Amino acid sequence: xDEYGLKELITHVKAGRLSRRGFVQxxxxxxxxxxxxxxxxxxAGVAQAQSKxxxxxxxxxxxxxxxxxxxxxxxxxxxxxxxxxxxQDGSRIFYEPLAxxxxxxxxxxxxxxxxxxxxxxxxxxxxxxxxWKLKKDVQWHDGKPFTADDVVFNWxxxxxxxxxxxxxxxxxxxxxxxxxALSVRVTLAKPTPFWADAFVxxxxxxxxxxxxxxxxxxxxxxxxxxxxxxxxxxxxFVDFKPGDIVRGELNPSYHLPNRPFFDSIEMKGGGDANxxxxxxxxxxxxxxxxxxxxEDENLKRMEQGGKGKxxxxxxxxxxxxxxNNTDPWKEVDGERASLKTTHPVLSDPAVRQALNLxxxxxxxxxxxxxxxxxxxxxxxxxxxxxxSKSTKWEFNVDKxxxxxxxxxxxxxxxxLRAKDGKKLKFVYQTSINxxxxxxxxxxxxxxxxAGIEMELKSVTASVYFSSDVANADTYSHFYTDIQMYTTTxxxxxxxxxxxxxxxxxxxxxxxxxxxxxxxxxxxxxxDKLHKxxxxxxxxxxxxAMFIKMNELVIQNVVVIPVVFRPRVAAVANTLRMEQSGxxxxxxxxxxxxxxx
Amino acid sequence: xxxxxxxRVLISIPVLAGISLVLFTxxxxxxxxxxxxxxxxPNVPPEVRMxxxxxxxxxxxxxxxxxxxxxxxxxxxxxxxxxxxVNVDRLILQRLPTTIxxxxxxxxxxxxxxxxxxxYSATRPYSFFDQVATTCAFLGFSLPTFFTGxxxxxxxxxxxxxxxxxxxxxxxxxxxxxxxxxxxxxxxPVAVLGLFQASSMTRFMRSAVLDVIQLDYVRTARAKGLxxxxxxxxxxxxxxxxxxxxxxxxxxPTIFAGALITEQIFRVPGIGSLLISSxxxxxxxxxxxxxxxxxxxxxxxxxxxxILYGWLDPRISYR
Numbered sequence: 001x002d003e004y005g006l007k008e009l010i011t012h013v014k015a016g017r018l019s020r021r022g023f024v025q026x027x028x029x030x031x032x033x034x035x036x037x038x039x040x041x042x043x044a045g046v047a048q049a050q051s052k053x054x055x056x057x058x059x060x061x062x063x064x065x066x067x068x069x070x071x072x073x074x075x076x077x078x079x080x081x082x083x084x085x086x087x088q089d090g091s092r093i094f095y096e097p098l099a100x101x102x103x104x105x106x107x108x109x110x111x112x113x114x115x116x117x118x119x120x121x122x123x124x125x126x127x128x129x130x131x132w133k134l135k136k137d138v139q140w141h142d143g144k145p146f147t148a149d150d151v152v153f154n155w156x157x158x159x160x161x162x163x164x165x166x167x168x169x170x171x172x173x174x175x176x177x178x179x180x181a182l183s184v185r186v187t188l189a190k191p192t193p194f195w196a197d198a199f200v201x202x203x204x205x206x207x208x209x210x211x212x213x214x215x216x217x218x219x220x221x222x223x224x225x226x227x228x229x230x231x232x233x234x235x236x237f238v239d240f241k242p243g244d245i246v247r248g249e250l251n252p253s254y255h256l257p258n259r260p261f262f263d264s265i266e267m268k269g270g271g272d273a274n275x276x277x278x279x280x281x282x283x284x285x286x287x288x289x290x291x292x293x294x295e296d297e298n299l300k301r302m303e304q305g306g307k308g309k310x311x312x313x314x315x316x317x318x319x320x321x322x323x324n325n326t327d328p329w330k331e332v333d334g335e336r337a338s339l340k341t342t343h344p345v346l347s348d349p350a351v352r353q354a355l356n357l358x359x360x361x362x363x364x365x366x367x368x369x370x371x372x373x374x375x376x377x378x379x380x381x382x383x384x385x386x387x388s389k390s391t392k393w394e395f396n397v398d399k400x401x402x403x404x405x406x407x408x409x410x411x412x413x414x415x416l417r418a419k420d421g422k423k424l425k426f427v428y429q430t431s432i433n434x435x436x437x438x439x440x441x442x443x444x445x446x447x448x449x450a451g452i453e454m455e456l457k458s459v460t461a462s463v464y465f466s467s468d469v470a471n472a473d474t475y476s477h478f479y480t481d482i483q484m485y486t487t488t489x490x491x492x493x494x495x496x497x498x499x500x501x502x503x504x505x506x507x508x509x510x511x512x513x514x515x516x517x518x519x520x521x522x523x524x525x526x527d528k529l530h531k532x533x534x535x536x537x538x539x540x541x542x543x544a545m546f547i548k549m550n551e552l553v554i555q556n557v558v559v560i561p562v563v564f565r566p567r568v569a570a571v572a573n574t575l576r577m578e579q580s581g582x583x584x585x586x587x588x589x590x591x592x593x594x595x596x
Numbered sequence: 597x598x599x600x601x602x603x604r605v606l607i608s609i610p611v612l613a614g615i616s617l618v619l620f621t622x623x624x625x626x627x628x629x630x631x632x633x634x635x636x637x638p639n640v641p642p643e644v645r646m647x648x649x650x651x652x653x654x655x656x657x658x659x660x661x662x663x664x665x666x667x668x669x670x671x672x673x674x675x676x677x678x679x680x681x682v683n684v685d686r687l688i689l690q691r692l693p694t695t696i697x698x699x700x701x702x703x704x705x706x707x708x709x710x711x712x713x714x715x716y717s718a719t720r721p722y723s724f725f726d727q728v729a730t731t732c733a734f735l736g737f738s739l740p741t742f743f744t745g746x747x748x749x750x751x752x753x754x755x756x757x758x759x760x761x762x763x764x765x766x767x768x769x770x771x772x773x774x775x776x777x778x779x780x781x782x783x784x785p786v787a788v789l790g791l792f793q794a795s796s797m798t799r800f801m802r803s804a805v806l807d808v809i810q811l812d813y814v815r816t817a818r819a820k821g822l823x824x825x826x827x828x829x830x831x832x833x834x835x836x837x838x839x840x841x842x843x844x845x846x847x848x849p850t851i852f853a854g855a856l857i858t859e860q861i862f863r864v865p866g867i868g869s870l871l872i873s874s875x876x877x878x879x880x881x882x883x884x885x886x887x888x889x890x891x892x893x894x895x896x897x898x899x900x901x902x903i904l905y906g907w908l909d910p911r912i913s914y915r
Contacts, residue, residue, distance in 0.1 A: 069762070072873075075680040083633040083640065164647045166640050218651075221681050239766055241690050242680035243873050244865035247766065268764060270863040270873075275749070275761070283753055285760050305754075462876070463627045467645070471627055514642040 003544040010044045024104055032543055034105030035492030035582055040539045042117060053578040057261045057593050061250050066262035066592065068288040071276045073243040073269015078226045079205035080158055080165035088202045090246045090267055092586040094231035097204030098132055101492055101582035103313060107196055111135055111232060127191035127537040134182040138255045140208045141236045148178040153209035162217035167203040174198055191535050193542050194493035201583045234260035234590040244269055261593035274298060280570035281308040289570040290585055296370025308572045312371055315581035316489030317565040318379060321482060323352055323557060325520045328479045335509040336479045339520060344422050346481060350407030352557035354400040358446040359560050361393055368435045373563035379553050400450045417451035426481035429457040431464040436484060469512045476513040486565060492582045494546055495533060501553055503527050521558040608895045615891045619884060620665065624658045628878040630678040652678060675881035684885045687870060694765045695866035699851045702786045706793030714801025715833055718809060729798060736795025745788045745861040752784060759784055763864040785862040789855055800843060804836040838908045845901040849893035
């Protein structure tokens, strides 16, 4: 689908011929993120949809205790150090951003009075400045008012390299100025189409200047506020034990009426995903459990306990198979898989296409993941029933055989296909994790039928995902032919995510394998498209570019997407809440309530 | 005696230094990085990780890192956790009360079960009671705690719905309810650990009593016309307890270290679970502190056990 096709669809939405949600789902089928789709609609002047959750309580408090379970406890409560989602979620109880991402990818204002748009003058035409109007009468938990000074301070704090904020990339190239007590202007270094990054979502939680002001840069570790958060959120800090428990109590001066509903909140950590699911769905000891990496079969059995259910929402995690473009078995200048080599076998497009046909995604979904892993053809984000016509997956051993036969890969006496003395034999590595080993077995079996031998290799996760320069078994070294893992897209915008296919990002000895391009795929057209997308301000044109980039990756079989992994949480039957795949699990914790 | 003590204490200093050196080297050589999450997150620029590594001194050679750790440890500065950036002593102190409460009561429960059963079994060897006790003891120590723990959860929490299986260190209730909640949630972890402890201790107690009960002075005591109860309590048990006391003294350090698996199953926020999560996160300062304090305690209680031995049994002398 190109730009004109997209524009036509948007006019359909405007005229009411296509529903808003239908449009978003269609875009998602094309491999875009929901926030991007929503942004396209917003730029065309289509009104934002309302959140699905209707908040019913008519007074603040009185809801008793809200008990939530994270099988990894929060270890710190400063949102700027919170790399892990557990830490971001723990911080989100107390701290709030200017705006959050709802499940449909819309921005919803939290500490901002309104979401900046071109219509309300919040966004400049050149795409370089954003004016945020802050909400009036918002108080920090200690009673001090929330003002533009706080917002400016947050930028200074995060942009200081000595602070070592994990989200420094969001803040280091922008400028933030105070206009008046309740508005700030954000100036971006260059025209940026996806402007909603700083002060938004998990990377945008705001900390108070009067608490953290003296602890910027080198001294950031010493701030007492790191352990005793003072935020603007619906719950005030009570107690924190790293790795174990975070507790909060109702904030009587919260800036939204009748909220929060619960008198106290508890986020308990530790244990394992299985028993966390059990505590919500079978015994009802807890109301909510996060990130359940539990086999669907078990989830279904526990749901019969009748106290809760599994809540599954789409997010950006993709379990995928990478094919090496370089030769992992030849050493050049002290590194294997060097850019100076090409893979002797995988450089043949026919082999890549055949491999793509040999991944039985339906069986992987059916036999291993169930509702927690949905077969996909797209790399950029989750598919849906409106899957793209141009990127389609298929499992077909016969077709794979035909393609290989036609390309001159003939079966030898040992049943393996070979050409010019090179055999179709691959080493296929992944981390040790039961579903992954099962997936490996399914792929290996199908490959054998097509005359391809797969040697399976599994590496302990702590080694495989480490960034140890000296260890050749890490995923970023990629010293095998094929590997598989889940890549996470933490941001609603795919620009960063798609960097992993740029030539300049190739992982090599020179950059200590820090580069993101693990497959070492190089494609000029992709590089150009990505470069152009960085400054394309028309969201529709930009979306078309990302659709094209996704197609390039899929058509060249750079990676073989297997399943996308939605977010799974266990929720008590009485709890009313809404998860968003684009923000923290607590993105709307102020609206959680109990009914019945 | 003083000379002996002094010598033992002096010997333990190089022992501890050696232990710490080995621990530190192994941890430094092990794969993994405390900032792994930063490395695998595609949205975090590598400079952030490099900056943190430099700030926390992780890029220096192992020898220098070890010396720095050792000197600050000598000064009482345990360092801070790379993961939560909280001082290590604070992290450990937060977990200590729960650990001592749960593991301590489990040890106590173990002793309270083991001593009477062991003594009674030994006084009537191969009786029906002894057979049953022996069978139970073998069953008890051949079942691992993670299995009995899950069994308890399935039965008492899920099937009967009597007890909670998630342990919360801070309960927001007061008065009787606070006590009640604490006892309710501690029952399962304490029982699992205590019963496991009791089963091996019972066997130990039984054989110790059996050894003593055949000795001449016991026969003399009986011949003197002492009541059986008094003979057992005064003459048999007292002497049989000598090896048991040593065993218990040697187990005190484990109260500090917590119970790795049981803590994980019941989500008890003890030192064991802190150790596990630190190992998984490659949080070297916390792992170092816990293992080092643990080895210190082992050395100390070995010494205490040796001294207790001499005090209980004057025939042993120290030179």
